[in-house]
Amino acid sequence: MISVAEAQSRCLALVRPLHPETVPLTDAAGRVLAAPVKAGRAQPPFAASAMDGYAVRAEDCHPGAVLAVVGEAAAGHGWAGQVNPGEAVRIFTGAPVPAGADRVVIQEDVTRSGPRITLGDTLENSTNIRPEGADFASDFTLSAPRMLTPSDLALLAAMNAGHVQVTRKPEVAIIATGDELVMPGERPNPDQIIASNLFALKAMIEAAGGRARLLPVARDNEASLMTVYDMAMGADLIVTIGGASVGDHDLVAQVAARFGLQQSFYKIAMRPGKPLIAGAFADGTAYLGLPGNPVSAIVCGHLFLLPMLRAMLGLTDHLPTVLRARLAAPVAGNGPRAHYMRAHLAEDETDRRVTAFDRQDSALLTVLVRANGLLIRPPHDGPRAAGDMVEVLPLLP
């Protein structure tokens, strides 16, 4: 059995960044920018008024000064003339500041009378002008790779990038296996249960920027498995759920071998999720065989599947975020396998506190649903007291 870190490293070695594609900016949220974007222009592209008021020359700007209003500059409609001494131009927020003017007096500080304004007794110190390029210069570059946030999209728009190059979405084929499974909404026989983890994995994959292809449940026989593997081909990553332990009925790996699967590893020193298989098919397609217990499959999804997805997306931070937290209650010593305990993370005034749930059976979805983190217990970690600092993998909603 290899360690979790070694297994993660071998999983990442099975994948590489996919090719980029071009999408309109409206479809780019959550996508991974694949190539740097250079601004074609500065922002603002001209010295712009930050307020509604009057553009004047700073030298004219003293209490009680009377100035002649010679024009008007609105957003999108600059004033082409020159502001000479003794003159002012009515100006609105976002308008280009006309030549000659180097200050905007806000309208609250001005009394207007026909074509003349009189400046008030107390004037602000600010110029109320945003200089050309204050936000970014025309050679500004947004670097890649990065997963595009809402603010990134606003910045790219301001840079006049109507389309961007993003990494193609990795397509992940998901195969649940087992004669005991029926799909939700069907009527199970008395010895059957409902396939559940593929729904969680699909949602995790899609939230992380991939595309999930849910395939029919593969039955515990060669013909059914071969049919479903055939349907999975062409995906960037093929994931099976279940059938990865040592039972006589576990044909999943045997049938995969018919498709040229080269196993990278089988079994890792962790709970939940010991029977994990990773490898590559003859055509290079990556393969991950997750354990069948729902909690095991989902935890292994966070630890192995999502890092592979992030690598295919071209991101550079592959592994899950790990936080430090203080144990709210003691935990017993751990055995030889790393244990990812379902836990609840809470913030109080000064601390982040974590409490492991009592029931850690890997079949308990009701416990997983209450968990917002996994308390990470290294192999052979001794008993820990309340107040000890520990590591936690947060489970984002």
Place this chain on the structure above:
Amino acid sequence: MISVAEAQSRCLALVRPLHPETVPLTDAAGRVLAAPVKAGRAQPPFAASAMDGYAVRAEDCHPGAVLAVVGEAAAGHGWAGQVNPGEAVRIFTGAPVPAGADRVVIQEDVTRSGPRITLGDTLENSTNIRPEGADFASDFTLSAPRMLTPSDLALLAAMNAGHVQVTRKPEVAIIATGDELVMPGERPNPDQIIASNLFALKAMIEAAGGRARLLPVARDNEASLMTVYDMAMGADLIVTIGGASVGDHDLVAQVAARFGLQQSFYKIAMRPGKPLIAGAFADGTAYLGLPGNPVSAIVCGHLFLLPMLRAMLGLTDHLPTVLRARLAAPVAGNGPRAHYMRAHLAEDETDRRVTAFDRQDSALLTVLVRANGLLIRPPHDGPRAAGDMVEVLPLLP
């Protein structure tokens, strides 16, 4: 000018939860469950083997015992007989435990010879059986409202819920206004800029569970505004960007009044974002008029728009999460308006630290893109020293 809290409360008073709709479980990720779901069955629905091994009677279970293998139970294929004293049934993970058996001896602890097994010298203590209903009983209910996580979907699947009732996605019409705006990819005149914030708002709305309808830019004249307002009608919330300050060219509110807009408030005591308008049109449709500066629009989106969206989704926690953090560097005293300063949040071994950026001009998208939080300064908050505890609104990617 009203406070941020008062403005949030008035915004929330303008909306109410939308009607539910039924969606298949595969489409339910990130949707808000609108009605509680009751499990139709227990999970597991029968006492199930947690391991591959042999189902036996506990009374027969002592080192060296020799038992007759009388049948086989696999996942999905139970064994219908009774395990009598001296008998064992070959069993696989997930299979129903046959009548009479109350313990599973793992295969590693057994030597098999033809139709007989001999138990090993050291036997585990565990029964290796998951009792019927260990995860949930048949009357278990998943409560509503809740935004469905990947784990929730797995649980709902296990409960045999093939479809669920979720709140309809709120549709938000977004109107950018101003003669100075062109769309990304177009060629702006020298006095024009690129519309940017609507892309950020669309991404924020969709990540929060809504649907954004981007409308053409409305120009600074009544005819254009009326055309675009007409196109916006039918949405659950109509959002305008810009045109909400006091300039002569700010027709947005005037034209909205023709559609029966009843203003709830206008101007709030905050930076960035003072000129914020909220109200309702004659037909009850909620209206939010965001300021035109990109950072103002996006910050007000977090503080006012997303809470309205969460209320329409039927969620009960509307306001943004606020964290406590320690100031990494001092900040000057604040004026009479609450200030939401663009800031960087970092975690170290024991602390969460926040640093406000030097440049807080509300036009700077490059600063917003670097920010992962907003440092909240209450009105008249005094100067703060490094090490002081402050409140921060995290900006999720």
